[in-house]
Amino acid sequence: MExxxxxxxxxxxRARDYRERLNLLFRRSYLRHGFSGTEILALDGIEGKDLIVHFNVHIDPTYIDADADDLKELLRKEITLEESLYFRNLTIDAKSLEVKESDTPIHSTTTPKATTPKPEPVTKLPEPPRRCSKLQLPYCNRLPYNITTYPNIFGHKTLSDVQNNMITFREIADAECFNYAYDFVCNLLQPSCIKGVKEDVMVLPCKSFCREFMQ
Structure with missing residues (x-):
């Protein structure tokens, strides 16, 4: 009964002894990458006569594809060896071996309800008034004006921002799919600027020019 x-x-x-033997077997087998442990569930019968060991083997399918037959074959091979490395001094009937697959997940976790923190109020500073500045982009120095403004329509706020994205725009202009591609691209990157009262004004290409380019 004990x-x-x-x-x-x-x-x-006895449970610790059997568990350690099983752990060694699986940790040194081809299933080791997905093996996460064993547990002895019950010991039925009389030791040395008809003892039945009930145990679980945990294999994570994320790391290895193995089913009940794979586990049974691994255990059977070890049991039937003349000198078992892991089941030494134990007499085990290979025919009594039963392996059943369980759908129970290896790890069950309970996710606590997340509390959504109140967003901190964001203080947005007003944009500084637009100002005209000298056109300094070498690629666009053939434009009929030499004054531009930032930010442009693409959101570039400085000459450096424009230069960091020049490769893409140069490919469009240099493709020569439109006779005035260079003018159109440079008009967007370095738009003309005129003086205003409270702030200066960015001048973009007219709608007809845009439609002609898109066609």
């Missing part, structure tokens, strides 16, 4: 009672010291000692 072997059947998990609370007894005898059960704990």
């Amino acid at each position: 072997m059947a009672d998990p609370s007894t010291e005898r059960f704990k000692i």
